[in-house]
Amino acid sequence: MQRHEKRAFWKFFLAYFSSVALLILVAGRLFYDQQYQQRIKDEHFAIINYARQLKMHEPTTAKDISYTTEMAKIDNFSMDTITLTETTIEKYIPANKWHTHYIHIVKTREHFDSHIETLRWEVIGVQALLLALFAFISFMLTNHALRPMKEAISKLDRFIKDLIHDLNTPLTTIKLNIRLLSKQHDLQENRALQRIVKSSYEISELHDNLKVLLEEDTFMLEDVNLCPLLSELMANYKNIYNNLEFSLTCNELQAHINTNAFKQVMHNLLSNACKYNSKQGRVWVYAKNRTLYVQDSGSGIKNPERIFERSYSEQNSSGLGLDIVKRLCEAMDIKINVTSSSKGTTIALQFD
Numbered sequence: 286m287q288r289h290e291k292r293a294f295w296k297f298f299l300a301y302f303s304s305v306a307l308l309i310l311v312a313g314r315l316f317y318d319q320q321y322q323q324r325i326k327d328e329h330f331a332i333i334n335y336a337r338q339l340k341m342h343e344p345t346t347a348k349d350i351s352y353t354t355e356m357a358k359i360d361n362f363s364m365d366t367i368t369l370t371e372t373t374i375e376k377y378i379p380a381n382k383w384h385t386h387y388i389h390i391v392k393t394r395e396h397f398d399s400h401i402e403t404l405r406w407e408v409i410g411v412q413a414l415l416l417a418l419f420a421f422i423s424f425m426l427t428n429h430a431l432r433p434m435k436e437a438i439s440k441l442d443r444f445i446k447d448l449i450h451d452l453n454t455p456l457t458t459i460k461l462n463i464r465l466l467s468k469q470h471d472l473q474e475n476r477a478l479q480r481i482v483k484s485s486y487e488i489s490e491l492h493d494n495l496k497v498l499l500e501e502d503t504f505m506l507e508d509v510n511l512c513p514l515l516s517e518l519m520a521n522y523k524n525i526y527n528n529l530e531f532s533l534t535c536n537e538l539q540a541h542i543n544t545n546a547f548k549q550v551m552h553n554l555l556s557n558a559c560k561y562n563s564k565q566g567r568v569w570v571y572a573k574n575r576t577l578y579v580q581d582s583g584s585g586i587k588n589p590e591r592i593f594e595r596s597y598s599e600q601n602s603s604g605l606g607l608d609i610v611k612r613l614c615e616a617m618d619i620k621i622n623v624t625s626s627s628k629g630t631t632i633a634l635q636f637d
Contacts, residue, residue: 332367333364403620589625
C-alpha cells in the first residue's frame, strides 16, 4: 500500500471507527449509570423491608444490617432519602407517627461494592468485545470503500510511468538536435532557437521531477554524507551560470535520505536560486546545526508562505517544482522553511 493510500485508509478508518467507538462508550456509560442507580434502589428496598420486619416484629436473617433507635429531629424528612458513605449505606425511618424517634439502619457496602465491581468489569468486557468487532468491520469496510480509488490510482500511476518512459526518446532527440543547431554560427543568436532551448530545459526538468516523485512511496532511505553531493551539484551550476558567484560551506552533514530524491530537491532549489537571482548575484549553500541553508541575492518572494502551493506562482514560475520539493522533503522527514526579503531568499532544510 502506497503512502497516499495509507493516509486515505487511516483517515477513513479512524473517522468511521471513532464515531462507532464513541457511541459504544457512551452507551456503556449510560447502561452502567442506569444499573448503578437500580442497584441503589435495590439496596433501598432491602433496608425498607428490613425496617418493616422490625416494626412487625418479624424475624430477620440479614447479617449485614444493624439498627439503633435514636431520638432526633430531622427537618424536611423524606422516605426517599438514603445515604452512601465509604463503608455503609444508611437510612433513617420514623419509629413513631410523631417523628420524635427514628430507626437508624446501617447496611454494609460489601455486597453492594462487589456487585458494582462485577458490573463495571462486565460493561468494560462487553465494550472491549464490541470495539474489537467494529474495528474489524471498520477495517473491512474501509478496504472495500477504497478499492475503487486504489484501482484508479494504480491505473493512473501506470499511465504516468508509461508516459514518462515514452518521453525519454523524443526528449533525448530534441536535446541532441538542439546541440547540433546551436553549433551553427548563424543560429547561435536566433531567438526562436533560444526559446526552444529554454522550453526543452523546462520539459527536461519537469520530466526529472515527475520521475523522482513517482518513486516517493518506495523510497529507500540511507545515511549519507550530504557534502560531496552538494559539491557535485554546485560544480554543475557553476558551469551553467558563470555570471553568478557560488559558495559552499559544508564539512560533514550526515542525514537519513534517499539520494536521488535529495538531489532533485537541491536541483530544484539551486535552479530557482540561479534563475531568479540578480545578474551578478550570489548563491550560498552552508550547513549549521543539522540545518542546510540555500540562500540567494535575488529580489525576494512576495508571499514566501505560499510558494509550496501547486496553484501559486511568482516570477513566471509554474510552482510545480517547489510543490514537488515539499512532497519529497515530507517523504524524507525533512522540515523546510522559507524566509525572504528584498535582498534575497533563504530556504532552510532541517534534518532530524
